[in-house]
Amino acid sequence: MAQNAKLGALTEELIRSIVKFDPATNKQAYRHAKDLAKQGLRAHQYGRTNQFDVQASYKGLDEKFRVLNRDDLADALDKRLEELQAIPNKWTPEYLSLLLQLSDRPVENSQVEALELLRPPPPTPPLTWAEIVADDPYSDEDIWKDIDYAAESSEDDRTPKKRGGRQSKEDSLPSSIDHNDAYDPESCIVPVHAQAIQEISESQFWKAAPEEQLDKIEITELQAIREALFMLAGLPTSLYVNNPKNGSIRVNHKYNFSHALTATMEDLLSQLADIGQDLYRLRQWTLRRSPLPLIQTFEAAIQFRLTEYDHEYLASQQRRYLVPDTPIAVSLLELHHDIRSTSRPLVQLAKLVAEIEPLLLVNPFAHLETLFDRTGAAQMALESDVFEFLSKIFFECLQTYLKPIRKWMESGELGANDETFFVFESDSGSEVSSLWHDRYVLRRGKGNALRSPEFLQPAAHKIFNTGKSVIFLKELGIYGTGLASTEPEPRLDHLTVCGDSSTVPLSPFAELFEAAFERWIRSKFSLASTVLREHLFVQFGLFRILKVFSHLFLGEDGSVFQDFADAIFERMDSRQRGWNDRYLLTELARGVFTNSFAPSDVDKVIVRTISIKDQGRSVKNLRSIAMDYALPWPIMNIIQRSSISIYQQVFTFLLQTYRAKYLLQRVEWNQLVRLKDNRLTHMAYKLRQRLMWFSDILRSYLSETVIAISTQAMTADMGRAEDIDEMSNIHIKFLARLQEQALLSQNLKPIYRAIISLLDLGVLFSEIHEKIVQKLPTAKLRHDLPPKSPAKPAKAANRRKSVIPLVVENQSSDSSDSELDADGDNPVGEGSSGDAGLKTLNQIEEQFGKLLPFVTAGLRSVSRAGAKPVWEMLAERLEWDKPEDKL
Known part of the structure; x- marks a missing residue:
């Protein structure tokens, strides 16, 4: 069936090439011709030779x-067969x-020696100086003799020629040289043929004058064809009138045809004039030279197509009618049909240029975008000639645009004042620690749109990052060490992208180009990014540094972080003036983390302190302690300086939860049982349990739910990242997630402040308990408990600051401290002091009862709004002791 279909298609093509008419307009004649051809071909079966x-x-x-x-x-035959098999040929x-079949008794008639006659003659050996010297030897003395340049040359003895046709008798016979140089001027004159001059004069119809003023001059169809061909070539003609100002071409109506209707011929000539007008304007546009190389390439491509159109098509048509090889029929209608089909791609190009001409002033690659769109439209319309024509021009212009891209991706260099490229250097003096983010930026235009062709924008970031990777490698001093690609660069042209088929490809042109350009980008992107990624992971230890940050700021190792926090809290509780000295705290931190980090990492740990307003023993004082780590500059392009502040916020929040738990643990149960007032003992037990439970749940949420899960996801994504840009984005998203889930973002500040107030309630409870214990007399102690050494009494001013001011922000505090200290010598539970302590604990419980519902309600609200289940889970854990009827 496939063979019959192929023969049928070839038969139809043969018929159309012979009869030259449209089958749709004359179906009966076409069917008759097809039947005759099938009858002639049906009786013949030309089978192929069986190769086996x-x-x-x-x-x-x-x-x-x-x-x-x-x-x-036999050996000679085998050798020839092997040579023949090396040449692929289906015949x-x-x-x-x-x-x-032509062989005749080869055993008897064949002679192997006759094969030597078929060998080509050996090439002539080259001439050597030894052979020249052997034929014409020279002496060394003659070589170094001086030449007399003043001597008269042989040309001075030459006799001047005579202009006369006759020669004097006294003159000697001319030599062969004189005879060749002498000539008779009359021999150069061509005789005039009067008939030829008359034919030339008659053919110049534009010189003929009409018999009357309103009459028209009759011309032949051949003359009209020649005029039309001259007009299409952009030459001035008499049949067409050209206006150089606006580039319009119209038919001169003073000529007509004697053998055809005037309206019919004028319609044909007008349609040819429309085609010539588009081509004329296209020719005029190419004469305007643009200073931009990108547009110059477009102009050169158009000029090449116009020259090819003039030389191959118009010249062949003129030769066909001027000196035909065989007699032909002169038909303006046939010429009109050929010109329309042949000139269609150029006419489409002329309309494209007219459309983008004003856009090129503001968008230097508007022609690339329009060519890309029109090529896809021609493919969708199945216009194979226009598709191939525009596609080839597009890829020729694209090569010029690829030059700065290739230079940027291979060497990290930018052209001088190249505003057509979408990358430019923003700050040449920026530090290497911000090289990736600050030194080079993408050029953007109106509406923050990228200044690049639309079809290249999906790959613009890869191009941008590849060049920055090369510059990064240059700063590291490893550029050029085995970075040159051994594979050839993939080609980007019509043949490679669309194939060599005469029909349009089935896949859309946009998808074909995207796949080909992706291969082109990958050939340059993979090598630089792979080398840079290897150095960041291996030489600079990106994962090791992330691990250090997890221990240092996020408390991944809880026991080590607890030791560091306890050491800070002991210095705080000592109430010494220099408890937050940054040098002592740095040594303290290095000593605590020395077993967890490598020696090189321990030396990079730094503790910085800032002065804040004294707030007693509140957890807010811990904001004065800031951890830092000296990062190498390549890693600072991933972990940026702005990221350290978020790490510090999480570190401070963790330290505040540890602080509340640390103070509550110092309130031991055996101290509470010493209180003889059952109400006071019960309230103290209750508050200690609830505050410690709150701090434990909060620390568990931060460490396990927020930090651990986010860090694990970030580390996995970082291992799959291809370049620094992707690594930096992963780290930024990790910090954003960490900040949001840890309730440190700006929109969650009210919930965070309420949590800090709850932690401060734990600090206030521990201080009140300490004061109550200090007021217990030694005589009232139970005998079954060991005595506790009395604490040093604090100054009155300090004691007044340490009780009430630590209550929730924006809450009015009572003066229970004055009541608690009014009768400081009375035992607890006897007199007004016991009542004052119980009243303060009741106030703490009341504040706790107000703040905790506010926190849980806020968590549920933001969880529903942001679809974050972790906040809903935290709210449920914080309400574990809530009665069921209130749920």
Whole structure:
């Protein structure tokens, strides 16, 4: 069936090439011609030669030669067959079969020596100086003799020529040289043919004058065809009137045809004038030279197509009608049909140029975008000639735009004042620690749109990052060490992208180009990014540094972080003036983390302190302690300086939860049982349990739910990242997630402040308990408990600051401290002091009862709004002791 379909298609093509008419307009004649062709071809069956039979015949012939003791003939045949197999040709079996049929007793009539006659003659050996010297020897003395340049040359003795046609008798016979140089001027004159001059004059119809004023001059169809061809070539003609100002072309109506209707011929000539007008304007546009190389390439591509159109098509048409090889029919209608089909791609190009001409002033690659869109539209319309024509121009212009891209991706260099490229250097003096983010930026235009062709924008960031990777490698001093790609650069042209088929490809042009350009980008992107990624992971230890940050700021190792926090809290509780000295705290931190970090990492740990307003023993004082780590500059392009502040916020929040838990743990149960007032003992037990439970849940939420899960996801994504840009984005998203889930973002500040107030309630409870214990007399102690050494009494001013001011922000505090201190010598539970302590604890419980519902309600609200289940889970854990009827 496939063979019949192929023969049918070839038959139809043969008929159309012979009859030259449209089958749709004359179906009956076309069907008749097709039936005649099928009848003529049906009786013939031209089968192909069986190649296996031919091979078997030659194997048998080889065996025959060897049996008859003609090994020389068999070897010569095998050698020729091997040489023939090395040349691919589908007709080889036919050739060999023909030779078999032409053979005549090869054993008897073949002579191997005759093959030497077929060898080409050996090449002539080159001439050597030894052979020249042997033929014409010279002496060394003659070489160094001076030449007399003042001597008269042989040209001075030359006799001037005579202009006369006759020669004097006294003159000697001319030599061969004089005879060749002398000539008769009359021999150069061509005789005039009057008939030829008359024919030339008659053909110049534009010089003819009409008999009357309103009459028209009749011209032949051949003259009209020649005028139309001249007009299409952009030359001035008489049949068409050209206006150089606006580039319009119209038909001159003073000429007509005697054999056709005037309206019909004028319509044909007007349609040809429209085509010529588009081509004329296209020619005029190419004469305007643009200073931009990108547009110059477009102009050169158009000029090449116009020149090709003039030389190959118009010149062949003129030769066809001027000096025809065979008699032809002169038909303006046929010429009109050929010109329309041949000039269609150029007419489409002319309309494209007219459309983008004003846009090129503001958008230097508007022609690339329009060519890309029009090529896809031509493919969708199945206009194969226009598709191929525009596609080739597009890829030629694209090569110029690829030059700065190639230079940027291979060497990290930018052209001088190249505003057509979408990358430019923003700050040449920026530090290497911000090289990736600050030194080079993308050029953007109106509406923050990228200043690049739309079809290249999906790959713009890869191009941008590849160049920055090369510059990064140059700063590291490893550029050029084995970075050159051994594979050739993939080609980007019409043949590679669209194939060599005469029909349009089935896949959309946009997808074909995107796949080809992706291969082109990958050939340059993979190598630089792979080398840079390897150095960041291996030489600079990106994962090791992330691990250090997890221990230092996020408390990944809880026991080590607890030791560091307890050491700070002991210094705080000592109430010494220099408890937050940054040098002592740095040594303290290095000593605590020395077993967790490598020695090189321990030396980079730094503790910085800032002065804040004294707030007693509140957890807010811990904001004065800031951890830092000296990062190498390549890693600072991933972990940016602005990220350290977020790490510090999480570190401070963790330290505040540890602080509340640390103070509550110092309130031991055996101290609470010493209180003889059952109400006070019960309230103290209750508050200690609730505040410690709150701090434990909060620390568990931060460490396990927020930090651990986010860090694990970030580390996995970082291992799959391809370049610094992707690594930096992953780290930024990790910090944003960490800040939001840890309730440190700006929109969650009210919930965070309420949590800090709850932690401060734990600090206030511990201070009140300490004061109550201090007021217990030694005589009232139970005998079954060990005595506690009395604490040093604090100054009155300090004691007044340490009780009430630590209550929730924006809450009015009572003066229970004055009541608690009014009768400081009375035992607790006897008199007003016991009542004052119980009243303060009740106030703490009341504040706790107000703040905790506010926190849980806020968590549920933001969880529903932001679809964050972790906040809903935290709210449920904080309400574990809430009665069921209130849920």
